[in-house]
Amino acid sequence: MTSNRKTSTWRQAPEFRLAIIAVVVFAFMGMLSPERFLSEQNLTSMAFQFPEFAILALAITLVMMTGGIDLSVVGIANLSAVVAALILTEFAGPDLPMQASLLWFGFALGASLLIGAVAGLLNGALVAFLGLPPILATLGAGLVFTGLAIALTGGSAVMGFPEVVAVIGNTQVLGLPTPLLIFILLAMALHLLMTRTAFGIRISMFGTNPLAALYAAVDVKGMLLKVYMLSGLFASVAGMVIMSRANSAKADYGSSYLLLSVLIAVLGGVNPYGGYGRVIGVVFAVLSMQFLSSGLNMLQVSNFARELIWGALLLFVMTTNTTFWNTFRLPLARHKK
Amino acid sequence: MALPDPGAFVSMMGVTKRYAGVTALDNVDFRVGAGEAICLAGENGSGKSTLLKILAGVEQPTEGVIQIDGLQKDQLNPRLSAAAGIMVIFQDFSLFPNLTVAENIAFACQLTQHQKWFHKRDARTLATVALERIGVDIPIDERVESLPVAHKQLVAIARALASEARLIIMDEPTTALTEREVRSLLRIIRMLKDDGVAVVFVSHKLAEVLEVSERVVVLRNGCKVAEGPAEEFDTTSLTRHMTGRDVPEHPPNRLIETPETLMQVRNLNKEGSFHDVSFDIRKGEVLGITGLLGSGRTSLAKALFGLVTPDKGQINLNGRPIPLGDPIAAASSQIGYVPEDRLTEGLFLTQSIIRNVAIGRLDHHDKHGFLDLPALVGDASKWSNRFKVKTPYIEAPVQSLSGGNQQRVVLARWLARAPLVLILNGPSVGVDVGSKSDIHDIIRSLASSGLGVVVISDDLPELISTCHRILVMRLGKIIDEVGAGTVTEEELAYKLAS
Numbered sequence: 001m002t003s004n005r006k007t008s009t010w011r012q013a014p015e016f017r018l019a020i021i022a023v024v025v026f027a028f029m030g031m032l033s034p035e036r037f038l039s040e041q042n043l044t045s046m047a048f049q050f051p052e053f054a055i056l057a058l059a060i061t062l063v064m065m066t067g068g069i070d071l072s073v074v075g076i077a078n079l080s081a082v083v084a085a086l087i088l089t090e091f092a093g094p095d096l097p098m099q100a101s102l103l104w105f106g107f108a109l110g111a112s113l114l115i116g117a118v119a120g121l122l123n124g125a126l127v128a129f130l131g132l133p134p135i136l137a138t139l140g141a142g143l144v145f146t147g148l149a150i151a152l153t154g155g156s157a158v159m160g161f162p163e164v165v166a167v168i169g170n171t172q173v174l175g176l177p178t179p180l181l182i183f184i185l186l187a188m189a190l191h192l193l194m195t196r197t198a199f200g201i202r203i204s205m206f207g208t209n210p211l212a213a214l215y216a217a218v219d220v221k222g223m224l225l226k227v228y229m230l231s232g233l234f235a236s237v238a239g240m241v242i243m244s245r246a247n248s249a250k251a252d253y254g255s256s257y258l259l260l261s262v263l264i265a266v267l268g269g270v271n272p273y274g275g276y277g278r279v280i281g282v283v284f285a286v287l288s289m290q291f292l293s294s295g296l297n298m299l300q301v302s303n304f305a306r307e308l309i310w311g312a313l314l315l316f317v318m319t320t321n322t323t324f325w326n327t328f329r330l331p332l333a334r335h336k337k
Numbered sequence: 338m339a340l341p342d343p344g345a346f347v348s349m350m351g352v353t354k355r356y357a358g359v360t361a362l363d364n365v366d367f368r369v370g371a372g373e374a375i376c377l378a379g380e381n382g383s384g385k386s387t388l389l390k391i392l393a394g395v396e397q398p399t400e401g402v403i404q405i406d407g408l409q410k411d412q413l414n415p416r417l418s419a420a421a422g423i424m425v426i427f428q429d430f431s432l433f434p435n436l437t438v439a440e441n442i443a444f445a446c447q448l449t450q451h452q453k454w455f456h457k458r459d460a461r462t463l464a465t466v467a468l469e470r471i472g473v474d475i476p477i478d479e480r481v482e483s484l485p486v487a488h489k490q491l492v493a494i495a496r497a498l499a500s501e502a503r504l505i506i507m508d509e510p511t512t513a514l515t516e517r518e519v520r521s522l523l524r525i526i527r528m529l530k531d532d533g534v535a536v537v538f539v540s541h542k543l544a545e546v547l548e549v550s551e552r553v554v555v556l557r558n559g560c561k562v563a564e565g566p567a568e569e570f571d572t573t574s575l576t577r578h579m580t581g582r583d584v585p586e587h588p589p590n591r592l593i594e595t596p597e598t599l600m601q602v603r604n605l606n607k608e609g610s611f612h613d614v615s616f617d618i619r620k621g622e623v624l625g626i627t628g629l630l631g632s633g634r635t636s637l638a639k640a641l642f643g644l645v646t647p648d649k650g651q652i653n654l655n656g657r658p659i660p661l662g663d664p665i666a667a668a669s670s671q672i673g674y675v676p677e678d679r680l681t682e683g684l685f686l687t688q689s690i691i692r693n694v695a696i697g698r699l700d701h702h703d704k705h706g707f708l709d710l711p712a713l714v715g716d717a718s719k720w721s722n723r724f725k726v727k728t729p730y731i732e733a734p735v736q737s738l739s740g741g742n743q744q745r746v747v748l749a750r751w752l753a754r755a756p757l758v759l760i761l762n763g764p765s766v767g768v769d770v771g772s773k774s775d776i777h778d779i780i781r782s783l784a785s786s787g788l789g790v791v792v793i794s795d796d797l798p799e800l801i802s803t804c805h806r807i808l809v810m811r812l813g814k815i816i817d818e819v820g821a822g823t824v825t826e827e828e829l830a831y832k833l834a835s
Contacts, residue, residue, distance in 0.1 A: 196707045198699035205696050208685040215644070215682045216696050216750065217668030275687060 014269040018284035025288050029295035036298055044177065048169070050290040051179035052242050053257040054283075057264040058183075058190050059234035061282050063227055064265050065194070067207045067274025068127060068134030070231045072142030074258045076119045077239030078251050079145040080112035084240065085158035085249035087111055092162045101162030112236050119145055120232020124225035149251035159248035169245030179241045186234065191279040203227060207274025256307060263314045264289055272318075345404070346371045346503060346535055347392065347423070352401030354387050354559075361387040362398070363559040369504055372533040374526060374549050376567065378540065379556035380579050385539050388556070389506055393425045394418035419445070422503030428512065430493040434482035438492055439464035441481050446500045467495040470532075471525045486631055487518040494525065504535040511546065512795070513630035516834040523549050547571075557581055599789040600758050602641070605650035610636035611813040614650070618758060618789040623780060625800040625821065626793045628810030629833060635677060637810070638762045638793045642674035643667040654757065673751035677762040677793075679740070683747045686736040690728060690746055691717040693735045697750040720749040724779065741772020748779065758789040765799060777803050795833075797826045809833060 029037045036042060056073045063070040085108075092104040119141070126137035171178050194200040202223050206213040214220055243249045268285035270277030296306055345368045354362040362384045369375060379385040390396040391403070394413035403410045405421045432441050443460035464477045473491050481489060490510065497505050511519050526536055526549050538546045547553070553570045555563040555578040563570075563578040570578075600618040605611065611633040618624050628634040639645040641652065646662025653659065660666040667674075676682035685693055694717040695702070702713040718731050724745040728738060735746055744764065751759060764780065765773040780803045784790050794800055800807050801821050809817040809832050817832050 192707075196710070198703050198708055201692060201696070201699055201708070205685050205688060205692065208688050209681070211682050212685055213696075214664065215674065215676050217664050218696070219665050275685075 013278075015278055015281040015284065018267070018269060018281050018288070022284045022288040022291065025291045025295070029291050029298075032295065033298055037295065042294065046290050046294050047177045047180045048245070049294075050286055051177075051183035052238055052245070052254065053260050053264070054183050054286040055186055055234055055238040055241065056254075056257055056261040057268070057282055057286060058186055058279070059231040059238070060261050060265045061268065061270050061277055061279065062190060062194075062203075062234070063134070063231045064270045064272055065203050065207045065274060065277050066224065066227055067210065067272075068138075068224075068227075069262070069272070070120075070123060070138045070228065070235075071135065071258060071262075072119065072123060072138040072145055073231065073235040073238070073261065074254055075142035075145030075149070076116050076232050076235035077242060077257075078249070078253055079119065079149045079239075080115040080236035081239035081243040081249035081253070082149040082152050082158060082251060083115050084108035084112040085161070085243060086152060088161045088165060089158055094160050094162055096162050098164065101164050105162065105164050109240060112240055113233060116232040116234075116236025116239070117229050118232070120229040120235070121225060123232065124228030127228060128221040128224035146251055153249075153251055155251060157248045157250040161247060165244055166247055167244070168241060169243075169247075179245070182237065182241065186237065187279050187283055194277075194279065199223070199226065204275055204277075207271070207276070209275075256303075256310075259307065259310055259314070260289065263310050263317075266314060267317050345369060346406065348404045349388075349391070349398075350402045350404070352388070352391060352398045352403070354384075354391065354396065355399045360559050362391070362556075364401075365556070365559070365561050367554060367561070369535045369537060371503070372530045372535055373551050374530055374536040374538070374546075376538050376540070376546060376550045376553045377556065378553060378575055378579055383556040383579070384559040385556050386508075387559075389425060389508060389537075389539055392418065392423055392504075392506060394423075419500065422501055423506070424497035424500060424502040424504070425506045426490070426493045426497060426508065426510070428509045430489050432481045432489055432493060432496075435480060437478050437480055438468075438475055438484070439477040441492055442467050442477075442496045442499050445496055463499050464495065467499040470498055471495060471528060473521075473525070486513045487515075487522075490514070490522070491525070494529075498529075498534075502534060504537065505529065506537045506539060508539045510538060510540065514834070515629070516831070519834070555579055599655065601651075601653040603651045603653070605637070605640060605647050605652070607636060607640060607645060607647045609813075610645065611640070611647075611810070614815055616808060616815070616818075618791065620787050620789060621784050622806070623784045623790045623792060623804045625804030625807035626791060626810060627795055627797070627800055627807060627829070627833060629795070632810040633813035634793050634795075634810050635762060638674070638677075638760055638791070641667075641758075641760050641791065642672055644674070668754070671755065671757040673754060673756035673759040675744075675747050675751060675759070675761045675764065677766065679743055679747060679766075684735050684743055687734050689732045690721060690726065690735050690738070691731055693746050694720055694749045694753065697754050716753065717749075720753045721746065724749045724752075725775070739772075741768040741775070744768055744772065744776060748776075752783070756788065758791065759783065760791045760793070762793045763796075764792060764794065765796065773799075797829050797833075801826060801829065 056077065059073050060070055087108040088104060092101045096104070123138050123141050126132045126141065127134050168178055168182070173181050176184075194203065202213070202218050205216075206218060206220060206223060210220065242253055246253065264285045265277070265282060266272060267288070268277070268282035270282065293306070296309070301309075347369045349365065349367040352362055352365050352367070353360065365384070365388065367388060377385050377388065387396060391398050391413070394415045394417055397412065403413060410417070433444070436444070439461045442464040446463060447455065447460070461477060468475060468477070468491075471491065471494060475484070475488050475491060481492060484492065494505065510522065514522065523546070529536060530549075538550065540546065547567050547570065550567040553563070553565060553567050553575070554561060555575065557579060562581070597620045598617050599620045602617070603615050605614045614637060616624070626634050626637065636645050640647050640661070643660070643662050643664040643666060650661070651658055652661065654670050654672065659670050659672070664674075680686065685696070691714055695713050698716065699708065702709045702716070721731065726738070726742050726745045726749065728742065735743060738746065761780070765776050768776065777799065780790055780792065792800065792804055801824065804821045807819050807821055807824070807829070808815045809819070809829075819829065819832070
C-alpha cells in the first residue's frame with residue numbers, strides 16, 4: 001500500500017514532468033541542428049554558461065520557499081564581484097607572482113562572501129524586523145547594492161587580475177567545468193539543507209503557513225534572517241563565477257539574470273507562495289532553460305526577443321501552475337473568525 | 338425528492354453537495370415560506386454552512402433543484418441571490434469598519450442599482466428609513482468600528498432590509514449578544530416577520546431563538562435528520578437530534594488538593610483587550626475561561642503564550658517570571674498553546690502529519706546539524722498513535738484529516754514537548770461529537786498527570802464537564818469565578834450574558 005502510493009506520487013511529482021521537459025527540449029534542439037547543438041564544443045560551452053544564473057536561481061529558490069523573493073541577487077553578485085575585483089587590481093594586479101596573488105585571491109574571495117552575507121542580512125532585517133514586503137525590500141536593497149557598485153567603480157569595468165582568478169571560470173576538475181562543479185556542490189548542499197535539517201523543515205513549514213509557524217513557537221525572525229543571508233552568500237558565489245569568467249567585474253553585469261533565475265525557480269516547481277519546492281526540479285529547469293537559450297542562439301534569435309520569450313514563459317508557467325498551487329493555499333472565503 | 342411547494346419563497350429539493358470526495362450535503366429538502374422564521378440547527382460540520390452558502394449563491398450544488406418564487410434557478414451566484422432578496426448576515430457581519438453607518442447600509446443597495454456615483458444624501462435617507470423600519474436609533478454618521486457588537490448586527494440587518502431582503506439568513510446571531518440584546522433582536526425579528534420577511538437562524542445554540550421560530554430543521558452529517566414545528570423541540574431534544582446520541586459527559590476528575598501553584602498571573606493588562614487580570618493555576622488543575630465574543634478571552638489566552646504583549650503585569654511559572662510577549666520564550670518555559678482557529682493558526686495544511694507533529698520538537702532530533710529522520714518519524718508516529726489520529730498514511734497532508742483528527746495532531750505536537758501548562762483555546766470547535774468527548778478525556782487525563790490546563794471556550798457543557806474552576810470575563814475583566822461542581826449550565830449562561 002505504502003510503496004504503491006510512493007511510486008504513484010513519484011510519477012505525479014512535478015519534478016518528473018520537468019525532467020521530461022528538459023529531455024524533450026534537448027532532443028528538439030538536437031534534431032533542429034544536430035551538428036551544432038550536439039557538438040562537443042557546444043555542450044562544454046553550455047556547461048560553462050549556466051552555473052552563473054543557476055546559482056542565482058538556487059538563491060531565489062531558497063527565499064521563495066518562505067513565500068518571499070530576493071530581487072537583489074544580481075545586485076549583490078555585482079557588488080561583491082566589484083569589491084573583490086578592486087582588491088585584486090589594487091593589491092595584486094596581473095604581474096604578481098603566483099603565491100602572493102593566490103593569497104590576495106583568497107582574501108578577495110573572503111571579502112566577497114562577507115559582502116554577500118552582510119547584504120543578505122540587510123535584506124533579512126528589512127523583511128523580518130521591519131516587516132517590509134520582500135519584493136519591495138529586496139528591490140530597493142538591490143538598487144542600493146548596484147548603486148554602491150557604480151559608486152565604487154564609476155560605472156566602468158574593473159579588470160587586470162592575476163592569472164589565477166581565471167581558474168574558477170575556465171578550468172575543468174575531474175572532467176567537469178569548475179563552475180558546474182560549484183553549482184553541483186551548492187545544489188546538493190541546498191538539497192540537504194531543505195530536507196535534512198531542522199532549519200530546512202522550518203523554512204517549508206513557515207512558507208506553508210507563517211502564522212502557524214509563529215504559533216508553533218518557531219523563531220520566525222531568526223529564520224528569515226538566515227534565509228536572506230544564505231541567499232546573499234549564494235549570490236556572491238555567483239558573482240565570483242561571473243567575475244572569473246568575464247575576467248572583469250562591472251556594476252551592471254548579468255542584468256538579464258534576475259528574470260531568468262526567477263523564471264527558473266518558478267519553472268522548477270517552487271511555489272512562489274512558499275512552502276513547496278525541490279532542488280532537483282530547479283536543476284531540471286536550469287537545464288531546460290540552457291538548452292532553450294542555446295537553441296535560440298543557434299537559430300539567431302535576438303537577445304531582446306529572448307527577454308520577451310522569458311517573460312512570456314514565466315507568465316505561462318505561472319498560469320498553468322496556478323491550479324496546482326491553489327490546492328496548497330488556504331481557503332480565501334472564510335467568514336468565521 | 339419532495340414535490341415543489343407553490344407557496345414557498347425558496348425551496349431546495351434534493352440538494353447534494355460534494356467536495357472532493359466529501360459529501361457535505363446529502364439529498365436535503367429545505368423550504369422557506371414568506372414571513373416564516375426557521376431554525377437551522379446542526380453541529381459544526383453538519384452541513385449547515387454549506388446549505389447557507391448554496392442559498393447565498395457562493396457555492397453551487399452538485400445535484401438538486403432550487404426554486405425561488407416557484408421559478409427554477411439553474412445557476413445561482415451571489416448577485417442573483419441578492420437580487421432575489423436573499424441576504425446572509427455572517428457572524429462577523431461583513432461590514433466595512435471604516436465607513437459610516439449610512440454608507441454601510443446604502444452600499445449594497447446602491448451597488449445592485451448599478452449607481453456609478455455615491456450620493457451622500459440618498460444614502461442617508463436610505464439608512465434612516467431602514468433603521469426606522471426596525472425601530473432602532475443609531476447615529477447614522479458614526480463609523481461602524483466604534484459601535485458595540487449588537488449595533489453592528491442591527492446595521493447589518495438594516496443593510497439587508499435596504500436591499501429589499503425577503504429572506505434574511507443569520508449565522509450564529511446570538512453568540513456575541515447579552516441577554517437584553519437578544520431580547521431586542523427577537524422583537525425586531527417579529528416585526529420583520531409581520532412585514533413578510535422570512536428569517537433563517539443558523540446556529541448550534543438555539544434555545545434563545547426557538548420562541549420566535551415556526552419551524553426547526555436539524556442537519557447532521559449532511560443529512561436532514563429532523564424537521565417539525567418549533568413547539569415540539571426543546572434544548573434536550575435538539576441536542577439529541579444534532580449529536581445523534583446522548584453523549585454522557587463526565588464531571589471533571591477530582592482535583593487532588595495540593596497547594597502547589599504552577600502558574601501565577603498578576604495584574605495582566607492590555608489596553609482595549611483585558612484589564613488587571615490576576616489568577617493562579619495549580620498543578621493538575623483545569624481552569625476554564627469563558628466570556629462572550631469580544632470579552633477579551635482570546636487576547637488573554639494569547640497573552641499567556643506571548644502572542645499578545647500586555648502593557649503591564651507579570652506571569653510566573655514555578656515562581657520564575659516569564660518574559661511577556663515572546664512566544665518562543667513561553668514555549669521554552671514549557672507553556673503550550675493550541676489555537677482557536679486550527680486551519681489558519683494551528684496547522685500547516687499541505688504538509689504531512691509527521692511534519693505537523695514534529696515541528697514542535699525539531700531541535701530534539703538535531704544530531705550534529707542534521708535531523709535524525711528515522712527517530713523523528715518514529716517519535717511523531719508514536720505521538721499521533723497515542724492520540725489515535727485516524728489516518729491510513731502518516732505522510733498524508735494534514736488537510737486530509739477530519740476536524741477532530743486535526744485537533745489531535747495539534748495536541749500531539751504540543752504534548753510531545755512535555756509542557757507544564759497547556760492553553761487550549763476552543764479545544765473542540767469544529768470537531769465531531771465522538772472526537773469531542775475523546776478530547777475531553779484527553780484534557781482530564783492531562784490534568785491527572787499533573788499539567789495545568791487552561792480551557793478557553795464558550796461551550797458551557799464543555800467547561801462544566803472538564804474544568805475545576807471557571808473564570809467569567811466581560812469587557813476585558815474577570816467578573817466572576819465559579820467552582821465547576823457548583824454551577825449549572827443555565828446559571829453559567831446567565832452569568833455570561835447578564
